[in-house]
Amino acid sequence: MTRTPALFISHGSPMFALEPGLLGPKLRQFGAGLRDVRAVLVVSPHWQTLHKVRVLATTEPETIHDFGGFPPPLYEFQYPAPGAPDDAAAAARLLREAGFEVEPDSRRGRDHGAWVPMRHMLPDASLPVFQVSMPNDLSTDTAFELGRALAPLRDAGVLVVGSGSLTHNLYEFRQHIDDPEYAQQFADWIADAVARNDIDALVDYRRRAPHGARAHPTEEHYLPLLVALGASDERDRARRIEGGLTYGTLSMDSYAWEPPAP
Secondary structure (H helix, E strand, C coil): CCCCCEEEEECCCHHHHCCCCCHHHHHHHHHHCCCCCCEEEEEEEEEEECCCEEEECCCCCCECCCCCCCCHHHHHCCCCCCCCHHHHHHHHHHHHHCCCCEEEECCCCECHHHHHHHHHHCCCCCCCEEEEEEECCCCHHHHHHHHHHHHHHHHHCEEEEEEECCCCCHHHHHCCCCCHHHHHHHHHHHHHHHHCCCHHHHHCHHHHCCCHHHHCCCCCCCHHHHHHHHCCCCCCEEEEECCCEECCCEECCEEEEECCCC
C-alpha cells in the first residue's frame, strides 16, 4: 500500500455544496486519482470540543446541516458514506500516545466542514469518512502536533484532511465587503511559505503574514491547514490547488502534500 497524501481543503461557505466554482472540479479530479485509500479522516472547525479530542466512531454517521439562512436545496443534501470505527480507534490511540486526552463519540454525525468538500472530492460516498474534533483551546502549535500524531495513519491507507478556509473573515463576508487584494496577498504569502516548508512562519502567521489577523479574526478555520501540514513530512511534495476567491474575500486555495511516485 502506498502512502496517502495529506490534504488541506478550503470549504469556504456552505454554498460551496451548490456552487463548486474553481475548486470543486479540481477536488473531483484529485479524488479520482487517489489510490490505496481505505478511509478519510477529516478535521473540521465545525466540530470543536471542550479541551478533549473526540473521535467519530459512528458506523453510519448522519449528515448534519449545521447552518442557517441558506437556500432550501442545501438542506436536502445527504452524504451517506460509512464511518470507520476501526480507523477511529487507531486515530484515538495515536493521539493518546502523543499526549492528547481523547474520547470516542458514537452518536454524532458529520458536519458540513466534512461532507461539503467530500461531496466534490468523493461524490459516490463509497469510502468511509470519519472525523477528529478540534479542542476549543487548540493553538497553532498544538494543531501542528495533532497532525503529527495522526501522520502514521497515512501509511495505513487513511487520507488525512484538514478542512477549513484559507481566509475567513465572516464580518466582511456578511457585510459584502469586496476587497480581494488583501485576501490574495495573504494567500500568496501562504503559498510561498508552504513551498519553502517554512513551518515556523506558518505557525506564527499572525505576526509574519500580511493581513494575518484580518484574514483570520478567529483562528479555527486556519488551524486545519496546520493539521495537514503536521501530517506531512520532508518526503512529500507540496502542491497548491488554486481555488480563486469567492464573495470578494474568501480564498478557496487548498494544498496537497503528496509522497513521491513509487
